[in-house]
Amino acid sequence: MERLEIGNAGDVVRVRQAARALALQAQLSIIDQTKVVTAASELARNTLIHGGGGSAELDIVTENGRTGVRAVFSDSGPGIPDVPRVLAGGYTTANGLGLGLSGSRRLVDAFELETAVGRGTTVTVTKWRR
């Protein structure tokens, strides 16, 4: 398991590079590599901008004979008060496109969101090898 702190824009790039290395190691197709790295980039930026910084934990996982890449993004930020609205897309509090969560959800096979107002947000995504 690889744990990376997310505290500045350079850290977002490092999360991207770590996700790419793991996707390659897990032998994901080029398209699936691109998708999971893009999702990691979106979620790491969310952690930085909306969560006020946090961490990413990246790993190769095997479950029920499947292998894939899993990434967990955690912050202790303000949390998300209106989850359905954020997941619907196009809603943003920062200066973005509002596609971070809704878009990255479409790019992965499994997506879990845990959030509590005032306590923080954890997003877990998995991309399986086909």
Add this chain to the structure above:
Amino acid sequence: MSERVPIVRIGQILLVSIQVDLSDETTLTLQDDLSNRIVAEGARGVILDISALEIVDSFIARMIGTIAGVSKVLDAETVVVGMRPAVAITLAELGLSLGGVRTALDSDKAFAILRSMGRSATRDDDDDSEDSEGAGETAHTGGAR
């Protein structure tokens, strides 16, 4: 720690080939640098080569859209070159179409598009022909690689 993406002028055209893993800071710096250079150099076209980019996320996509929009207002046309197929598929799935952004498969085709719009790599109306002719040659060999 912010890196800078180099911008090369070839005649009336500014050529940007992104060869680094773009951080958000570098992305914003490029957006500003390019807008300033379009005005400062009176550029008529921008070729943005993203063939080395392994991903284009929503932030980078927004920069591309902004550059295309800003350049249009400044009377320059932007052509995006070399998007990888996996990147195109991912962008579409992310919900981004990059609608309104002109694209070409390679730099040669991008130069041809700009030439057909009267925005060439050489300055026809320029007295300093020695400089612009040389630049035109560079454009050709550069695009053919």
